[in-house]
Amino acid sequence: MIICERKPIDEIKSFIDGKKKVLLVGCRGCVTVCNAGGTKEVEILAALLRLDAQKDGKELTVDEFTLERQCDPEYVDELADLVSKGYDAILSMACSVGPQFLSRRYPKERVYPSLNTCFIGGALAHGVWAEHCQACGNCVIHIYGGLCPVSRCSKSIMNGPCGGSSNGVCEISKEVECVWHLIASKFMDEGRLAEFAPIQPIKDWSKSRDGGPRKIVREELVK
Amino acid sequence: MSDFEPKIIAFCCQYCAYNAADTAGSMRLQYTPNVEIVLIPCSGRFDVILALKALESGADGVYVAGCLEGGCHFLDGNIRARKRVVYLQNELKKIGLEPERLAMVNVSASQGPQFAAYVDEFAGVVKGLGPSPIKKHLAA
Numbered sequence: 001m002i003i004c005e006r007k008p009i010d011e012i013k014s015f016i017d018g019k020k021k022v023l024l025v026g027c028r029g030c031v032t033v034c035n036a037g038g039t040k041e042v043e044i045l046a047a048l049l050r051l052d053a054q055k056d057g058k059e060l061t062v063d064e065f066t067l068e069r070q071c072d073p074e075y076v077d078e079l080a081d082l083v084s085k086g087y088d089a090i091l092s093m094a095c096s097v098g099p100q101f102l103s104r105r106y107p108k109e110r111v112y113p114s115l116n117t118c119f120i121g122g123a124l125a126h127g128v129w130a131e132h133c134q135a136c137g138n139c140v141i142h143i144y145g146g147l148c149p150v151s152r153c154s155k156s157i158m159n160g161p162c163g164g165s166s167n168g169v170c171e172i173s174k175e176v177e178c179v180w181h182l183i184a185s186k187f188m189d190e191g192r193l194a195e196f197a198p199i200q201p202i203k204d205w206s207k208s209r210d211g212g213p214r215k216i217v218r219e220e221l222v223k
Numbered sequence: 224m225s226d227f228e229p230k231i232i233a234f235c236c237q238y239c240a241y242n243a244a245d246t247a248g249s250m251r252l253q254y255t256p257n258v259e260i261v262l263i264p265c266s267g268r269f270d271v272i273l274a275l276k277a278l279e280s281g282a283d284g285v286y287v288a289g290c291l292e293g294g295c296h297f298l299d300g301n302i303r304a305r306k307r308v309v310y311l312q313n314e315l316k317k318i319g320l321e322p323e324r325l326a327m328v329n330v331s332a333s334q335g336p337q338f339a340a341y342v343d344e345f346a347g348v349v350k351g352l353g354p355s356p357i358k359k360h361l362a363a
Contacts, residue, residue: 009317040272044314047275052318054279054360 001030001122002095003129004037004115009048012091015112016049019088020059024049024114025079025102026066027094034129037093037115039066045093045114063087070098076105083109120151137207137214143200144179145186150203152179158200229283229349231258233342234273236266238296239332240288246335254339255346266290266327267300271311274325278315281361284349286326288338294331301329321352 006012016022024046032038046062053060065082068075070092079102083090089110092099095117103111119131134151140158141148150156154164154172161180164171168181187196207214235241241262247254263269266289274285287308289301305327312322326348328341 009314013318043272044275047272047279048314048318051275051278051315051320051357055318055320055356057360057363 001033001120003034003118003121003131004031004095005118006036006041006045006093007114007116009052012045012049012112012114013052015091016060016089021061021063021086021088022049023063023065023079023082023087023090025070025090025092025094025098026064027070027092027098028066029069029071029094031094031115032066034123035127037095037098039064042066042093045091070094070101073101073105076101079106135209136203136205138204140200140203144183145190145196147179147183147186149179149183152177158203227350227354229257229346229354230281231284231286231342231346231349232277232282233258233260233286233288234263234266234269235260235288236290236301237262237264239290239294240266240328240330240338242332243288243330243334243338246333247339248335250335252335252339254342257346257349258342265295265297265300266304267295267297269304269307271307271314274308274311278320278324278355278357281355281358283352283355283358284324284326284345286328286345288328288330288341291329291331320356323348323352324355 024042026032026037026039026042028038035041042064046064049062050060063082065079067078070076071094083106087109089112090102090106091112091114092102093114095115096113099111099113102109120133120135121129121131124130131151132148134156136150149158149160153160154170154176155162157180161178161184165178165181168178170176170178184196187193235244241260244260266287269287277285287304289304290296292301295301308325308327312325315325316322326345330338330341
């Protein structure tokens with residue numbers, strides 16, 4: 001899933017400074033699962049913003065609504081009636097796709113992101129998420145024992161480990177596992193070191209971000 | 224501000240603090256009447272939303288009372304509750320509300336005197352802070 005975290009409250013406050021009516025829109029997709037922008041997080045942020053305004057004697061209405069997804073136009077359409085009531089600002093609590101889709105659908109509205117979109121990853125434990133994919137567009141994890149050197153190696157090297165690997169951790173931080181240590185250990189444990197040894201050719205990066213923004217068109221699905 | 228009587232909401236676990244309040248009552252212990260007790264099935268049921276709603280409704284202070292650490296009926300509900308309290312204290316600080324308006328205490332069912340003493344102590348802290356600034360907004 002896409003992992004996000006809420007922006008610092010001061011930054012969100014700066015977006016709505018001087019505004020009196022705000023719509024806070026959550027998303028039931030990835031950001032609900034990573035506890036960043038679901039119904040509950042919307043409720044918490046709305047309450048904090050209201051308390052902040054009330055404490056200073058400011059008038060602020062924060063309405064809350066959570067869409068099934070903010071990255072599909074049919075769900076974004078559901079906001080039309082609510083948006084027509086007139087808001088000074090719309091705060092999107094989705095990954096950065098959300099505020100972009102809201103802006104496109106409601107071009108007259110001032111839309112702000114409430115979350116920072118961090119990475120594609122998974123939950124290691126409840127409340128702990130780690131990056132596991134960099135959307136390179138050409139998955140090769142089968143060559144590396146099911147581990148991704150593109151996203152999980154600090155240098156994304158395809159033939160490792162490098163000299164910065166020490167006792168299973170990366171030289172950049174003791175908190176960062178060396179994925180090449182994990183790859184080599186896995187092959188050794190399975191007695192498949194011969195499969196690990198071959199030097200991999202240069203990866204095909206043409207499907208990655210280097211060619212500009214990417215798009216997929218599935219003709220059989222297009223109306 | 225000496226005539227200020229704070230309104231305090233206490234979320235009390237049914238296995239410990241709620242019974243401690245009963246024990247305090249059975250022992251005829253006097254403690255501040257400013258506290259309104261809300262029964263929750265475990266302090267792990269406490270959610271930051273509950274405290275935020277209480278503060279938005281004009282509570283001057285909120286506290287969560289759970290079992291002694293290691294004594295939770297559901298193993299770690301009280302540990303989780305304390306983490307949520309600390310999280311919300313930090314959030315309140317960021318928006319300029321006194322984090323001391325929110326607190327957590329651990330008591331066992333038999334600790335009636337400790338429960339009464341804690342209520343008085345917390346009420347004293349909240350009295351010292353003065354009325355919640357939200358009250359002015361609600362009164363307006």
